[in-house]
Amino acid sequence: MAIPFAVIAGVGPGTGAAVSRKFATSYPVALLARNPDNYESLVKEINGSGGKAIGISTDVTNAQSIKSAITQISKEFGDAGCAAAIFNASAGFSRKPFLDLTEEEFVAGYNVSSKGAFLFTQATLPLLLKGEPTSKYPPTIIYTGATASIKGSAQLSSFAHGKWALRAMSQSVAREFAPKGIHVAHAIIDGVIDIPRTKEWLKDQPPEAKISPDGIADAYWHLHTQPKTTFTNEIDIRPMLEKW
Template identity: 35%
Template structure:
């Protein structure tokens, strides 16, 4: 594995880290490779520790924090941990809970749960991030969106409503805190991400995409890093990513 660089000595947070093959883990690896100390957060400590072990083996600096993104107390403690002895410069909100269900089978409880995980958690993390980043003069906050951020198609009504709300949250924060030096970006992931989630939940569909028909997590992570490195005279707020052969 590539060894960590020392170009950056600040801190980063990645919220929504699951399996080693997922996007959250790829983001953490990419940020750590640049010398940032990365605090990774999720709900499953065992998965977090596996990702952390991989980063440490490559020479990166990482800390682990089990946290609920919908809890303001958990999120504040997470940020305190990340800023323990380094200045925070980059936050990625990568929570993407999704349960397909036709409209008539979407219960109020399911609708609210997806909204809380995707949108409400994004709001809590986003506000905490911009408050701290603005206070230190700037930084980057990136939200992971989806095809559903832009259009609601069956059977993803609840997921689309939640992701559209997250997109609106990102826009509002960008307009308010961009002038204060905080770069807020929203990444529309328009396609299937290769990894454990796709293999477990819709393996046949992912296989039907063929060679280069799914998004490679490391390539997506590269875009997040590029967003963080943009000069403030030419910031991107929203970018959409898809395999070259994905129709849109």
């Protein structure tokens, strides 16, 4: 019998990679990122250690690109449906005075975080619904949010408005599809994630000042394993030294 797969959009060296490794211990995984540099070594690593992975260069803001990725995934992994779809893609985070923002810069915060999430969700939902009757755990969609999902800070309107829009959509999809057995969850990642890019940040502080990608992956996996009687639709995650 074919086994269902997991799709992770927004794979990079941090959360996306950790989540991919975690879900790869149970499912074939499809790793999506625009730049193949972001998944190539990880695909090798997973395939080399007993798992099964493919990487697909995908632009989540482009409906055609996502559809084409999904077609390729189905061809590779068969028709058992999708067990988990993780949306970890995100617009860049940058502060800028409001009056200096171009329209393009403002909308950029929306295109990935929210429009991208919409396109990804529409493309994966049919496969999640397909896998539902035979899945071990309720098929799961998880969206990665941020501090900016619940606070609109000064000079951060581009990033924040896209993240708030994502959170709204997450609630809406959760309410429509929970009765069909699909588990939709939104994670508020409130703090600096410990990845290569943030190596120089908070250098004067102990490791507990940053969030561990593996910790996020474990939380996502726990969400995935929750039964239909016990859906968590939102969690927050922060390191023990975070001010909030």
